[in-house]
């Protein structure tokens with residue numbers, strides 16, 4: 001059994017129904033998907049999907065680079081209180097996509113952490129070119145009280161270790177299969193297995209051998225196979241461990 005811990009079902013190509021995407025995932029052994037919101041409007045869509053499909057759970061929040069309406073703390077708390085919301089995010093910092101004075105991004109990140117603590121649900125954190133500020137804000141806002149996952153991890157082991165110390169999980173995407181990702185594969189060999197999650201981040205980042213094509217949850221199998229190869233374990237064992245990890249971190253997903 002496999003879980004896709006981070007996808008965006010609401011953004012997949014509408015030419016294929018969600019039923020068909022989930023059926024294809026099930027054929028590949030993917031029994032559960034966490035569909036992640038990137039804006040306030042998107043949060044309503046993720047919750048609706050989780051309500052419709054028992055094998056789907058949802059997060060709520062606004063991506064650090066979202067330019068829609070700024071979510072207030074109260075709105076975030078209200079959305080996160082939904083029984084279908086198992087996490088808050090994706091939130092975090094992205095200094096690669098956005099430039100200039102990014103105080104607004106840091107403030108948005110803080111609001112998400114506060115909302116997560118208020119409802120007692122874990123965080124889904126996106127970080128890009130913002131290592132120091134990400135760790136500093138997670139610490140200042142006491143994110144360890146709820147924990148969470150560093151999604152689509154692409155940093156070095158030192159950064160992974162700092163996040164592990166705060167109780168966070170590390171999620172690997174199809175990037176770990178890319179030819180030039182040797183340093184990331186090194187990190188994937190070292191993170192304690194009981195803290196590893198796998199994800200597609202679909203429709204983005206299709207893994208090898210599907211690189212450049214649209215991604216979907218079924219392809220998380222390729223991520224599992226690569227981790228299995230790196231850890232010298234059967235893929236079934238990686239599936240079992242990452243599934244257990246997922247439901248430990250997001251207990252609400254078991255009855256979402």
Ligand SMILES: [Zn+2]
Pocket residue numbers: 090126151152
């Ligand atoms: Zn992201």
Ligand SMILES: [Zn+2]
Pocket residue numbers: 006007008036090201
């Ligand atoms: Zn994402």
